[in-house]
Amino acid sequence: ALDRARNALTQRIASIGGGQAGAMAAALVTGKRGLITDTTNADLRAAGIYHIVSISGLHMVLAAGTIFWLVRALLALSQTLALRLPVKKIAALAAMAGSVAYCVFSGAEVATVRSLIMTLVMLGAILVDRPALSMRNLALAAMIVLLREPEALLGPSFQMSFGAVAALIAFAERWENRGRSQPPPALPWPLRPIWIAACGIVVTTLLATAATAPFGAFHFQTFNPFGLLGNALALPFVSLCVMPAAVFGVLAYPFGLDAPAWWLMGQASQVVLKLAHWVATIDHSTLVIPAFGTAALLCFVLSLLWATLWSTKLRLLAVLPLAAGVAVAAKPERPAILVERDGAGLAVRGPDDRLVIAGRPSRFVLEQWLSADGDGRKADDPSLRQGAACDPAGCVLSTRDGRSIAYAQERLAIIEDCRRADVVVTPIPWTAPCAALLIDRTALQRDGATALVHGLTGWRHHAAEQAGRSRPWSRQPPIQPAARTAPATAPAPSVAESAPDTERLQ
Incomplete structure (x- = not known):
């Protein structure tokens, strides 16, 4: 009623x-x-x-x-x-x-x-x-x-x-x-x-605006x-x-x-x-700002609390965490590869430092990727696919540091891409050895949406679903150890065989 x-x-x-x-x-x-x-x-x-x-x-x-x-x-x-x-x-x-x-x-x-x-x-x-x-x-x-x-x-x-x-x-x-040294002007x-x-x-x-801008940007x-x-x-x-x-x-x-x-x-x-x-x-x-991490946000929060809770001149020290927050937010960690949770599409940071997409990521996910990257382009902008060489079997893209990223949509393409690409992403389950870093359907079903950042020691893996982590409101089932057989050749480690956020992948 x-x-x-x-x-x-x-x-x-x-x-x-x-x-x-x-x-x-x-x-x-x-x-x-x-x-x-x-x-x-x-x-x-x-x-x-x-x-x-x-x-x-x-x-x-x-x-x-x-x-x-x-x-x-x-x-x-x-x-x-x-x-x-x-x-x-x-x-x-x-x-x-x-x-x-x-x-x-x-x-x-x-x-x-x-x-x-x-x-x-x-x-x-x-x-x-x-x-x-x-x-x-x-x-x-x-x-x-x-x-x-x-x-x-x-x-x-x-x-x-x-x-x-x-x-x-x-x-x-x-x-x-406030102390008034002189009366206000009469109007x-x-x-x-x-x-x-x-x-x-x-x-x-x-x-x-000053108090809410950091939260809005975050x-x-x-x-x-x-x-x-x-x-x-x-x-x-x-x-x-x-x-x-x-x-x-x-x-x-x-x-x-x-x-x-x-x-x-x-x-x-x-x-x-x-x-x-x-x-x-x-x-x-409207300015689109690249997403920054929680460390910068915590600095902004500390600055706001320090400036508002103190009643003496000590509140002026709030400029220190503010400056630290600005410095950290100015250089956010930007992933080199973003993979949708079901493997329907991915985005790779191209040579021009902008995202290039392959596959068919959902419009909502693509909008979130662009927004978090500080990219003002729309989801249907044709420039998003410039730089990806595609055929019916998949796509090949290059990162800004020259690494080859393959998106395979057929099993024969996976075999070929595993020999020549640095990273292979596929929505198909794959159990055979692969010389490249492999993200297949099995890994995505376990880890969810995935982001890869390349550092000095190799690929660093961030996943939406962190395997093995239990929370009071969401307990993960215990992972059963699988029987292992000695492979004919030692394959390179894949995302499906590594613990996300805890192991650096070469």
């Missing part, structure tokens, strides 16, 4: 708002993003404002803040109520109830629930007469989230949301405790609120350099028009008086989409 109500309201908002603006407005209220096209999503990502269509901290704070301000303002209209009742605490209770209802009705996704917990902690601080913006409150919210969902610690949503809020709270605490009344709002948007966007391999511009232009419309109209629309919906609110919300959303499209058309609005 709840989902049917969400669908009905989604259709109503989308029809009144009109087009993609209506689809975006509906997504902000009900969490249903299916009506938003891929083109619109791409524009929002390029402008750095895709977060506005994913119900999370921004929407929860705006919704709770609108309810809090509205209830407090209405109660303050009565002198008797304002003097005799704890108006602020009543408004906080109303905002907490509204936040819970918003979370439930919008689908209660992971990011929404996490934002709800953080919002409830902040509003609960008002009820017990504590400062709402406090690093302790943020720590309490983090503990509640991790007790409910421990695995969220490794996800981008937790890392980006709590990282951004930690940076904002740390700045707010430093700003409140005329019409200009002062505009100046304060503009500075607030710029500063908070810079802080949030998980998604992208960076939007014009995100500051997109947020500075779009957030005023979202904060002052879109979300307040959404609150009034939801309140008026049971009485059938919600159409004006959805129309206003659609008009403001249309402005946001136009601004996003304009920012997306700027050259290099």
Whole structure:
């Protein structure tokens, strides 16, 4: 029944708002993003404002803040109520109830629930007469989230949301405790609120972008350099028009008086989409960054924690792990060969240091390979197959250091490639000796997707499924030793006979 109500309201908002603006407005209220096209999503990502269509901290704070301000303002209209009742605490209770209802009705996704917990902690601080913006409150919210969902610690949503809020709270605490050597310049009344709002948007966007950029680059391999511009232009419309109209629309919906609110919300959303499209058309609005390892990410995390948790000048030392993270991320380990888990295709780093594919890897896997490599080409780009000599039996490719890589699709081709290639990849099970390094179906079924990196001591093997490793939630069956017979000739070691990530293969 709840989902049917969400669908009905989604259709109503989308029809009144009109087009993609209506689809975006509906997504902000009900969490249903299916009506938003891929083109619109791409524009929002390029402008750095895709977060506005994913119900999370921004929407929860705006919704709770609108309810809090509205209830407090209405109660303050009565002198008797304002003097005799704890108006602020009543408004906080109303905002907490509204936040819970918003979370439930919008689908209660992971990011929404996490934002709800953080919002409830902040509003609960008002009820017990504590400062709402406090690093302790943020720590309490983090503990509640991790007790409910421990695995969220490794996800981008937790890392980006709590990282951004930690940076904002740390700045707010430093700003409140700053020493003023001279009074601020006096501005005329019409200009002062505009100046304060503009500075607030710029500063908070810079802080949030700096805190979340390492996590976005690690998980998604992208960076939007014009995100500051997109947020500075779009957030005023979202904060002052879109979300307040959404609150009034939801309140008026049971009485059938919600159409004006959805129309206003659609008009403001249309402005946001136009601004996003304009920012997306700027050259290099989206930069693809090669994937870097967890060592660089840990340096960035240490830098963020050091800068936000210290309250003395020791926080300046955060520049040291930051510099280390940048240095490590600047030279990531890039595999020479990538093999899909079923052997349907592979990618080889060619002489021009770009990936060349052979076989038929799935579009999704190929997109992930290109993204992780910092390659901006599309999956259907014809240049991806330039450099691979192919026939019906297979393909032959060359690495940038001149090594020959063969992709064999027939058994006769495997026999020939084993004599002349350095590495042979095949989706066919193979048990005969092979002079080359062999990755066959048996190895792939055991190890999953495979990456090979060539170092000074030979090939280093990374596999998705690490054989022999047991975890509390996924125990591997014991490997039975197979009977061995002395071969006529001693074959070279193959991936199928080696332990991944533990043995260097010559």
